[in-house]
Amino acid sequence: MDQGNLKFTKTHEWVGVEGEIATMGITDFAVNQLTDLVYIELPEVGSNCEAGKVFGEVESVKAVSDLYSPVSGEITEANTALVDDQSPLSDDPFGTGWITKVKMSNPAELDLFMNADDYRKFCESEAH
Amino acid sequence: MAIDESLLESAASQNICSLRWYRWKHPTISLGYFQKNETEQKNDVWKDLSTVRRLSGGGAILHHHELTYSFTIPANHPLSKSLPDLYITIHKPLIDVLSAHHLKVEFRGVSITAETEPFLCFGRGDERDLVYHGHKILGSAQRRRRGAIVQHGSLLLLTSEYAPHFPGLLNQAEQTGLYQEEFLTQLAEECSQVIAKAINLPLKSQNLTDEELLLASHLEKDKYSQAAWNSRKK
Numbered sequence: 001m002d003q004g005n006l007k008f009t010k011t012h013e014w015v016g017v018e019g020e021i022a023t024m025g026i027t028d029f030a031v032n033q034l035t036d037l038v039y040i041e042l043p044e045v046g047s048n049c050e051a052g053k054v055f056g057e058v059e060s061v062k063a064v065s066d067l068y069s070p071v072s073g074e075i076t077e078a079n080t081a082l083v084d085d086q087s088p089l090s091d092d093p094f095g096t097g098w099i100t101k102v103k104m105s106n107p108a109e110l111d112l113f114m115n116a117d118d119y120r121k122f123c124e125s126e127a128h
Numbered sequence: 129m130a131i132d133e134s135l136l137e138s139a140a141s142q143n144i145c146s147l148r149w150y151r152w153k154h155p156t157i158s159l160g161y162f163q164k165n166e167t168e169q170k171n172d173v174w175k176d177l178s179t180v181r182r183l184s185g186g187g188a189i190l191h192h193h194e195l196t197y198s199f200t201i202p203a204n205h206p207l208s209k210s211l212p213d214l215y216i217t218i219h220k221p222l223i224d225v226l227s228a229h230h231l232k233v234e235f236r237g238v239s240i241t242a243e244t245e246p247f248l249c250f251g252r253g254d255e256r257d258l259v260y261h262g263h264k265i266l267g268s269a270q271r272r273r274r275g276a277i278v279q280h281g282s283l284l285l286l287t288s289e290y291a292p293h294f295p296g297l298l299n300q301a302e303q304t305g306l307y308q309e310e311f312l313t314q315l316a317e318e319c320s321q322v323i324a325k326a327i328n329l330p331l332k333s334q335n336l337t338d339e340e341l342l343l344a345s346h347l348e349k350d351k352y353s354q355a356a357w358n359s360r361k362k
Contacts, residue, residue: 011275033209033210033211034211035211035212038185039162039185041162057161059161059162059185060185060211061185061211061212061215061254061270062160062184062185062186062254062267062268062269062270063184063185063211063269063270063271063272063277064161064162064183064184064185064270064271064272065271065272065273066272066273066274126209127209
């Protein structure tokens with residue numbers, strides 16, 4: 001996905017919107033922080049997620065980290081290919097490394113997020 | 129495990145940094161968060177041992193004749209930004225303390241990867257592990273929640289009869305007589321002091337708060353003692 005069309009959270013998730021469906025993933029900054037990913041647990045299709053709440057988990061360097069959902073709604077798809085091979089999360093985090101698709105229940109939540117330029121500035125401030 | 133999660137909550141919600149040392153009443157296996165709890169993975173010798181799932185990743189630890197620590201750090205501390213660096217920051221002071229007791233441990237320096245990871249953490253090799261003459265004597269793992277981290281680890285002091293192929297530090301150093309309450313307490317105190325210095329925070333000895341105890345009690349009852357939690361990864 002073109003990063004210029006994405007929205008970003010302070011917890012380093014990205015969201016791309018097509019109609020009422022939001023595609024979500026974690027950013028390259030997050031993946032670099034996590035280093036080598038070895039496991040991912042995805043939410044079940046048909047379950048609901050809530051903005052700011054945990055929707056999945058990843059493990060890297062013996063560290064398990066929660067993944068936070070940027071938006072609320074119903075999970076319509078999960079990228080199950082990542083369960084066996086996590087490399088797309090690091091190789092192509094904004095493309096084949098997508099994690100879930102969500103039918104949004106409150107699209108106004110998107111207004112809270114950063115655009116790509118603001119997110120880059122945020123990451124720079126986090127890194128220092 | 130319940131207390132460690134309660135301390136992680138304190139780190140995440142109140143920016144509290146904590147360091148806790150403890151031992152286990154009975155030999156116990158703690159599973160890494162994503163590990164399967166299947167009998168075929170386990171040695172027959174372990175079948176009667178208690179098992180609990182940790183919040184953190186990595187492989188299973190056999191807690192026996194060892195010293196366990198848990199360290200929490202809030203999201204607003206710079207060290208919370210780098211998971212690998214946090215391992216090094218905590219492990220380095222332990223090298224210094226153990227060296228002062230003529231126990232010359234060092235970082236492994238290289239990671240060992242296997243297609244199928246061994247069930248036990250001590251059979252796995254991470255570059256940040258501490259080793260004595262090449263044998264792993266300390267490994268750690270982490271859980272990150274809302275930016276805060278709990279890191280816990282196990283210092284293998286004596287060889288366990290349940291895992292005789294992993295030699296304890298004091299066995300290797302021919303210092304098994306040191307495995308006494310007094311030495312373990314001294315070790316924990318000295319390590320606490322140097323870790324506090326390494327993270328640039330003052331060290332203050334304190335009991336768990338009522339709130340932390342209450343949360344730990346709920347977690348113990350509703351989560352860590354439940355088969356649903358301990359056998360959930362299949």
